[in-house]
Amino acid sequence: MLVFFYLFAAAAVLGALGVLLLRNPVYCALSLVATMSALGGVFILLNQEFVAAIQILIYAGAIMVLFLFVIMLLNLRSDEQFIARWNPGKVVGIAMALVILAQLVGVFTSASATLGPAGEYPAERIAKEGAVEIVGGLLVTQYVLPFEVASILLMVAIIGAVVIAKRQIAKPSQEGR
Amino acid sequence: MELLLNPVVISLVKVLVIILLFVMVVGTVLTLMERKWMSAVQDRIGPNRANIGSFRGRGTLHIAADGLKSIFKEDTVPEGANRFVFTIAPFFGFFSAIVIWAVIPFAGPLGGFTFQITDVNIGMLLVFAVTSLGVYGTVLAGWSSNNKFAVLGAARGTSQMLSYEIFLGLSLVGLFMIVGSVRVSDLVAYQNTYWFGDVLPKWGVLTQPVSCVLFFVAMLAEAKRLPFDAPEGESEIIAGYFLEYSGMRYAAFMLAEYVAIVGIGALTVTLFFGGYHVPWLHADGFHLLGAVLPLPAWLVVLLQLGAFIGKVLFFCWLVIILRWTVPRFRFDQIMALGWKRLLPVCLANVAVTALVLLAVDGWQ
Amino acid sequence: MIPVTHVLVLSAALFAIGVSGVILRRNAIVVFMSVELMLNAVNVAFVGFAYGLNSMTGIMFVLFVLVVAATEAVVGLAIMLAIFRNRGTLNIDEFNLLRW
Numbered sequence: 001m002l003v004f005f006y007l008f009a010a011a012a013v014l015g016a017l018g019v020l021l022l023r024n025p026v027y028c029a030l031s032l033v034a035t036m037s038a039l040g041g042v043f044i045l046l047n048q049e050f051v052a053a054i055q056i057l058i059y060a061g062a063i064m065v066l067f068l069f070v071i072m073l074l075n076l077r078s079d080e081q082f083i084a085r086w087n088p089g090k091v092v093g094i095a096m097a098l099v100i101l102a103q104l105v106g107v108f109t110s111a112s113a114t115l116g117p118a119g120e121y122p123a124e125r126i127a128k129e130g131a132v133e134i135v136g137g138l139l140v141t142q143y144v145l146p147f148e149v150a151s152i153l154l155m156v157a158i159i160g161a162v163v164i165a166k167r168q169i170a171k172p173s174q175e176g177r
Numbered sequence: 178m179e180l181l182l183n184p185v186v187i188s189l190v191k192v193l194v195i196i197l198l199f200v201m202v203v204g205t206v207l208t209l210m211e212r213k214w215m216s217a218v219q220d221r222i223g224p225n226r227a228n229i230g231s232f233r234g235r236g237t238l239h240i241a242a243d244g245l246k247s248i249f250k251e252d253t254v255p256e257g258a259n260r261f262v263f264t265i266a267p268f269f270g271f272f273s274a275i276v277i278w279a280v281i282p283f284a285g286p287l288g289g290f291t292f293q294i295t296d297v298n299i300g301m302l303l304v305f306a307v308t309s310l311g312v313y314g315t316v317l318a319g320w321s322s323n324n325k326f327a328v329l330g331a332a333r334g335t336s337q338m339l340s341y342e343i344f345l346g347l348s349l350v351g352l353f354m355i356v357g358s359v360r361v362s363d364l365v366a367y368q369n370t371y372w373f374g375d376v377l378p379k380w381g382v383l384t385q386p387v388s389c390v391l392f393f394v395a396m397l398a399e400a401k402r403l404p405f406d407a408p409e410g411e412s413e414i415i416a417g418y419f420l421e422y423s424g425m426r427y428a429a430f431m432l433a434e435y436v437a438i439v440g441i442g443a444l445t446v447t448l449f450f451g452g453y454h455v456p457w458l459h460a461d462g463f464h465l466l467g468a469v470l471p472l473p474a475w476l477v478v479l480l481q482l483g484a485f486i487g488k489v490l491f492f493c494w495l496v497i498i499l500r501w502t503v504p505r506f507r508f509d510q511i512m513a514l515g516w517k518r519l520l521p522v523c524l525a526n527v528a529v530t531a532l533v534l535l536a537v538d539g540w541q
Numbered sequence: 542m543i544p545v546t547h548v549l550v551l552s553a554a555l556f557a558i559g560v561s562g563v564i565l566r567r568n569a570i571v572v573f574m575s576v577e578l579m580l581n582a583v584n585v586a587f588v589g590f591a592y593g594l595n596s597m598t599g600i601m602f603v604l605f606v607l608v609v610a611a612t613e614a615v616v617g618l619a620i621m622l623a624i625f626r627n628r629g630t631l632n633i634d635e636f637n638l639l640r641w
Contacts, residue, residue: 005543009551016558019574020565026262026320028571032578033313035555039581042551045543046592051603053302055584058607061309062339063577063614065316069335070618071570072320072328074625093564101557108549115545119596130298132359134597135604143601150608157612165619167626 005045011038025071029064036060047123050131191294195278199486203493204435209240211435211497218501247428255323255421262321267422267429270314274436276307280361281443284453284481285460287474292453292482293362300360301353304444305346308399312338314433315401315408319418330417333508334401334408340515341398341405347523348391351530352448355384365452375464378456381449387526389449391519396444398511400437403500407508442492446485453485548589555582569624569631573617580610 015038018031036059043052126134139147209224213236216223227238254260280300282293297303312335319331353359356367368380382389398405409417419430446452457463458480462471472480506514559582562575584603591599625631 016555020562032574049299053299053306056306068316097557097560104553115593119594121597122595157615161615161619165622
C-alpha cells in the first residue's frame with residue numbers, strides 16, 4: 001500500500017519536474033498528463049475512487065487535451081532560451097519557491113500539527129453507500145449554493161471563451177441566417 | 178490449487194481470457210467481416226483470394242494475410258516527425274479501447290465466480306474516464322506526423338471527441354437516476370426486473386429510449402465511425418490523423434478501431450439491452466406469467482453468456498452496416514448536430530426523467 | 542494506512558514545482574500548465590485531509606477546484622489565442638504593451 005503510494009508520488013513529482021524542465025511544450029503537456037494520472041492513482045490509494053475518476057476525466061481527458069489542442073493550433077516551437085536568461089528577479093523567485101516548499105513541509109511535519117476531530121465519512125461508509133451517492137447528496141443539500149454558483153461560473157466561462165477567441169464578432173445585420 | 182484460487186490470479190486470468198479470447202478475436206474477425214459485409218451491401222463478393230494451396234476458406238485467410246503483411250511492412254517515420262510522440266501515439270487509443278472491458282459483465286455469477294473483471298463502485302465513471310483518454314491517440318498522432326492532412330484530421334478529431342464526450346456522459350444521467358447507481362452490476366441487475374408482474378423487462382431501451390439513441394450516437398462519434406468519421410475522411414483528407422503510419426503501428430490504429438466497435442456493442446448492450454440477461458431468465462430458470470421452468474445454474478450461465486455475445490455481435494454488425502448505409506456528415510454539421518440538437522435533447526431528457534421520477538414517487 | 546503527512550509533503554512538493562514553473566518558464570502556455578499543477582497540488586492536500594479526517598468536505602472542495610480549473614483553462618486559453626493572433630508569440634517577456 002505504502003509502496004504503491006511512493007511509486008505514484010514519485011511518478012507525479014517526476015512528471016511535474018518534466019513540466020518545469022522540458023523544452024517542448026507538447027512534452028510539458030504530456031508530462032503533466034502523466035502527473036495527473038499518477039495523482040489519480042494516489043487518490044485511489046486514499047480510498048477516493050470517485051475523485052480519481054473525475055481527476056482523469058476532467059484534467060487528463062478534457063483540460064489537458066484543450067492545452068494540447070491549442071499548442072497544436074498555434075504550432076508552438078520549443079522555447080530555446082527557457083531558463084537561459086538569468087536575472088536577479090528569477091533567482092529571488094526560485095528562492096521564494098524553495099522557501100514556500102520549506103515552510104509547507106515544515107508546517108505539515110511539525111510535531112505540534114495535529115488533525116482536527118474526525119468527520120462522519122470513514123472509508124467503510126463511503127464504500128458501503130458509494131462515493132457518487134454521497135457527493136451527489138451533499139451537492140444538492142449542504143453545498144447547493146456553491147453548486148449553483150459553480151454552474152453560473154461555468155456558463156460565464158463558456159461565453160467568455162467564445163467571445164475572446166472568436167476572430168470577429170459578426171454584426172447582426174451582416175449575418176446570413 | 179491455493180495459487181489458482183488467489184483473487185489476483187483469478188482476475189489476471191479473467192483479463193487474459195476476456196482480452197485475448199474475446200475482444201481481440203472479435204476485433205480481428207471484424208476487420209474481415211467489415212469488408213465482407215461492405216461487399217454484400219455493394220453487391221460484390223469481397224476478399225476471397227488469399228489461399229493456402231487450393232484452400233481459400235471464403236476469405237477467412239485474409240485475416241492471417243493482413244496480419245503477416247503488417248508485420249513485414251517497413252515501419253516508416255516521416256521526415257520531420259516527432260519520433261517519440263509518433264511512437265507512443267497508437268497506444269493511447271488502444272489503451273482506452275481495451276480498459277473499458279474491466280467493468281463489463283459477461284454473465285451472472287456462478288457460485289462465487291463472477292464473469293466480470295472488477296465491479297468497481299464508480300462503474301461507468303471509470304468508462305468515461307478511460308474513454309476520455311482515447312483522444313490523445315488522435316491528437317498526438319496527428320500533431321507528430323508533420324503532415325498538414327494529419328493535423329487537420331487531428332484538429333477535427335479532437336474537437337469532435339471533446340464535444341461528444343459531453344453528452345456521452347450526459348445521455349446516461351437519466352438511466353443513472355432511474356437505477357440510482359453508477360455501478361455496472363446494479364445497472365444490469367435492474368434490467369432483469371419487470372413491469373406488469375413479470376411480463377415486460379425494464380431494459381434501458383424501454384425505460385430511457387431517448388438516452389439509448391443519444392448514447393449510441395455519442396459512442397459512434399467517440400469511435401469516429403461513420404457517419405462521424407470526418408477526422409479520417411478518406412475523400413477529403415486521405416486518412417486524417419494516422420495518415421503517416423505504416424506497418425504494425427497502422428495495424429494498431431485499425432485494430433483499436435475495431436476493438437472500439439466491440440466496446441460500443443458491449444456498452445450499449447450492458448446499459449440498454451439487458452446486459453447478459455435473457456428476458457424472463459432468472460438465476461434458477463425461466464419465470465413467465467407464474468409458470469416456472471427450472472434450469473441448472475451452469476445452463477443459465479451458458480445461456481447468459483451466449484445471449485451477451487449474440488447481442489454484442491448484433492451491435493457490431495449494426496455499427497458496420499451503418500457505415501455502408503449512411504453518408505458522412507460534413508464537419509460543421511457534426512459540430513452543429515452535437516451542440517445545437519443533441520445537447521438540448523440530452524438536457525431535456527434529464528429534466529423529463531427527473532419530473533417523471535418525482536411524479537412516480539409522489540403517486541406511490 | 543498512508544500517513545497524511547506524506548500526502549501533504551507530496552502536495553507541497555508539487556506546489557513548489559508549480560511556483561518555480563510560473564517564475565522560470567517564458568512560454569505562456571507552460572506557465573499556465575504550472576498554474577494547473579499548483580491547483581492539482583491543492584487537490585492532493587484536500588484529498589489527503591479528507592482521507593485523514595474521514596470527512597467529505599475536502600472532496601467537495603476538490604470538485605469546486607476542478608470547476609475553477611476548467612473555467613480558468615478555457616478562458617485562459619482563449620486569451621492565449623487572442624494574444625497569439627495579435628502578437629505572434631507566446632513569450633511572456635514580450636507581452637509588454639501595458640508596461641509604463
